[in-house]
Amino acid sequence: MSPGLIDLIVSPDDATRNRSLDDFCAAASFPALLAECEALEAFRHRSENLYERVRALFFLAAIHRFHLPAKAELPAGGQIPFQGYEHLLHRRFEEAIEIFTTAQKTQGASDALSSALAAAYHRLAFQTLADQVRRSVRTVRGNQWMFRMGHPKDQPLRVRRELLTPTADGSYPILRELTPVRMDLTHSAWSDIFFLGMDYPEGAKVLNVSVDLGVHGRDSQPQPPVSAWLRVIEEPVLRLVSVDLNARADISNLAEVFDFAKDYLGLLKAAVIAAGIVPPGIEGSGQSLADLLAEMLGPGRGLELVSSVNDIPKGSRLAVSTNLLAALIGVCMRATGQAESLTGPLRESERRLVLARALLGEWIGGSGGGWQDSGGVWPGIKLIEGRAAEAGDPEHGISRGRLMPTHHVFTRDEISSEARQRLQDSLVLVHGGMAQNVGPILEMVTEKYLLRSAAEWQGRQEALGILGEILEGLRNNDIARVGAATTRNFQGPIQTIIPWASTYYTERLIEQVRAEFGTDFWGFWMLGGMSGGGMGFMFTPSRKAEAQERLQAIMSATKRELQNALPFAMEPVVYDFAINENGTFADLLAGADALMPSGYYTLTVPELIRQDRRTLSSLRRTELDKFAAACRTKPELRGMVQTLFDAMFPRGKSDAGNESLAALLEENGFDAKQHEQIRAHLREGRIGLAQNRLPANAAIEDVRSEDVVDLSAKTDQKLADLGLASLRAGEVAVVTLAAGAGSRWTQGAGVVKALHPFAKLGGRHRTFLETHLAKSRRISRLAGTSIPHVFTTSYLTHGPTSDFLGQHGNYGYDGPLHLSRGKSVGLRMIPTERDLRFAWEEMSQQMLDEQQQKVRESLRTALIGWARGAGEAGDYTDNLPLQCLHPVGHWFELPNLLRNGTLAALLAERPQLRTLVLHNIDTLGADVDPTLLGQHLQSGACLSFEVITRRLEDRGGGLARVNGRPRLVEGLAMPHEEAEFALTYYNTLTTWIDVDRLLEAFGLTRADFAPNANADEKITTAIRNLAAKMPTYITLKDVKKRWGHGQEDIFPVTQFEKLWGDMSALPEIDSRFLVVPRRRGQQLKDQAQLDGWLRDGSAAYVESLCAWK
């Protein structure tokens, strides 16, 4: 056995096993690392221990992602076999690894192959872990039988007699489960992630508190926010109702129960399945739901299940949805006798069963939380801990820890009533308004844990110490100490492990609260996976009321300030809360009290009233009478009449939205004629995703070495001097493309990417805007002449960017700074079914794991239904006006400079202007590099495009010889995907532009931009003529629609665009291609890239290009 990395995995000695991979690799030579990879690969195949295999996989992923590329001996470039990529997409990871390693043996190691291997190992590692958690969830005793059951006659559950016996008025009683949510006092460095708990049970600990909640100023007092209601009905259906999501359905066939994304009832469906009412084993059996219900309830009967979360917004980090799932499962388990307690609190054994089922439900629904999330099921304050697997456990011999943690509920002797009261009196709970996906963060935590990165490991140990301190504070009734500890936790271990847990917004809030409350502010406390949503602020009890008012004001003001920069889902709220000492609790409502929550009636009554009373069943009639009587007598139903009236006669939809959309279109140069033409072409099938592609007979080959100039590794003083001279002479300006909405960056949230404070550089959060200016500042100083910097903007980004620069005094940039406002805009369209099917069925897709794939397919069917129903190729107008418009591609951005006077202004300032450097907002490494400038000048080219060697993640075209001529080809235009994998270079979009030669290509001269040239018409015509030569691409983009309380839906919409890289296809333009270092050319498209970007030295590289002041 090699004495190397395998020892870090298998050593019985803790110190060796916990040694960091980074330290080992930094000291190892390139050949030694390759040898380690080979040894690890062999080891993972022979090891029978799951966690040894997983650690080996993570080691291999990290070596290929970070450590091999850091060695100078690893050749840049290289080609990735397409077949391997296809295996990756289909989740055949082992096959992909096999192909990539074989290629490595034949081609030799390369940066490209390492990127592919890194991705494959990384995904296989997570897949292996996820499979293990799922296997454990299935093998928990009490869950297994549900997977064996495949026929209604085999259904062993029976609904309890108490629920099947109607009361005197003929109605069935309602079983109601009221469940608190949970807050996590310690946040022990995400130690409740299953993978961690199961590998490091002794480090998995959290202090978890069950709380009742109310929205401050809205609700009179805190109450258990989550409730689930169940009753027998006399129809053989499952009637599911979500009061908060305004959704209900009568389900009459089994297949629909397993169709999770069809409507908003996925969580209720998952609960019904996980509770065994419709056991998972019966999926796909083709049997009848009515028969299954008859077995449990008697013929002709069904069940109604209703959920409500009292309008608590999404993203609260209080595990609302997991606790709702637990409440729904709890009520179903009580009803079917699986919990002995029909009413009242649950016993410990029953709570554990609900937890096991909630885990199963989360898996079935394709979601996944931490193991502490169902904490609301337990009462009061408890310590939840991982537990080592012992003989007899299904996990024994597979993982070190059990799937399910243990719960110790603290007694009043351990944490006094006074301490509990004091905690309530000092803590202000809020929802900051941001609703973010914490999935990537949880993956990062798992990976770092398994790699034992030194800082991460240290942080984890520190966090465990902080837990002890918080517990001590509670035991000694010292809440100020608790506050100090949670703050230290947030600022220390949490951010050491995951810097992205903090946001600029959070830090601004803390700063302001501290400034205002001084020492009366006891501390900050992050809830859940990351900050920005649910958060806690602790104060001297005497100032709590004031703090609640002030926090609301501070959050609202800060949100207004940052709403274009960060993805806010809702207006911030302050909660009232109280510790819930019951845990989940059920009661049986019978007779006159057997009423569902009021929201249920808002949802159902209007339709019932519209029906002829005689056609209603007697049960329904009785219920309506009872509800009507209750409306007259019960104070909590006051105002119901008005609510119902509003629901039945909705106020006419305001025209304001439509008007502002029309005005926006008008204002931003919308071309209605072109829009109608595109629509007609789309409907006729003349354009579309399939038609974006170059003809199938186009010969696409990789470029030859003479087609590029490789400046990725060498320095050339002569070129640098030439460039520097031009810079000194003031001949260069920078154009940063900042018109796009960065839809991948925030999954279509419509914020301005340029303004996003995306990472801490030079000690604090920086926006893209500030970073690009800091690079120009450094070069300006180097050259002794300030560089004019232009940011192109669009309808979406112009106002916010202009305001932001104003607020921040142009970040102190002393060179000329211009915004070039976009002059073209499109109106999004509803996609055609043909394009949706092409995108989802014809193009290579990343398969998800089994259960998630099922959810995705069901969602896609729903979206195709939506497109058909809403009208294919119709205008997309059902959203905020700004979300209905789209930018028309970056090709237009340079012509916009010509049209909107920016070029004229630049030329007026700098008549000597000769070169423009154009780059994308997310190309953080791009600056006015003197050597590259020298190369561009020396070549005499019109356009010099920068390209980089390709990695697996660089999808979307590249540099190719098309029918013998080198040019950039967009991914959309690739006749078949495989062709892209033969290309060595990827397009960075960064372009050096010779101003005069470009104008010439347009048929213009500098004279047309002179102050009194009056050449507007000429310029417009010139642009239109050139535009006509550019291909128009049809694309599908995701757009978010927000509704309710922090809810979001994502819709695919059709838009068109023209792209800048296609300029290289014009024969009249002299285009050249420069190979630049990867760090210069790589783009940050997705927030999930940030951590790797920080770890692989890219962030440090960007910092080295910047002068912040």
Place this chain on the structure above:
Amino acid sequence: MHIRKALITAAGKNQRTLPLQSLVDRDGVTKTALAIIVEEILRAGIEQIGVVISPGDEAAYRVAAGSHATALTFIEQTAPLGYAHAIHSAAEFCGSDAFLLLVGDHLYLSTAAKGCAQQLMDIARTENCAVSAVQSTHESKLPYYGAVGGQLVNAAQRLYQIEAVLEKPTPTEAEQKLDVPGLRAGYYLCFFGMHVLTPGVQRILGELLTEARGHEQTVHFRAALARLAEQERYLACELDGRRYDFGVKYGLLTAQLALALSGRDRDEVLRGLVELLATK
């Protein structure tokens, strides 16, 4: 252990008329179910048989028992307070003796030379402790039976040490508490409806009924058996035979078919069945 007495319960609300139904026995003779059960018990060497009935049923039962009526002692359950109460009604009859307990709505059909009762009594005598006959049963049938969990004691004899007793458990509970090594997945040891019990059971039932008095709660027989398992050695045994519950839908028909197909008239019944199938 000396076992001289047997107890048949037939006082259940839906159970009262079942032992009175007529069936054709293996020997081709028409008898009541009660008579068939009684004969099996007598063959096993039992001397005294107690039958727990609802008040007023004695006459009908005497008729049903036919020539065996004289061997029977009828005990009335004074109030319909459940199965445990019914058994305890016969406390005096049982005295301080071990006894064989059967339910009146089941038919036991042995596949071995010895009858089911005989098999069970032999084991109880050898092991000198309480033994319940059990049958490995699929989990979908759990709503109908009591079930036990425990450890295998003797694989050849299919003998188990009982550690838990649950009445009509949910599969969830069964999986957690009644897992028995050696059974197929999804199968549990459910009561066969036949037990040999020690006098301790009547004592425990007495205690439980006293404890429950005034609390409006029903005492379950399984609670007594669970307590028995805590206090005494208590075994479960799979017999060579099957039980037929004629209280369920088509139960009587199935029981009759099973009897007929294992008896003298097997060919005749089979022929009838084939004819039926051919014309359908």
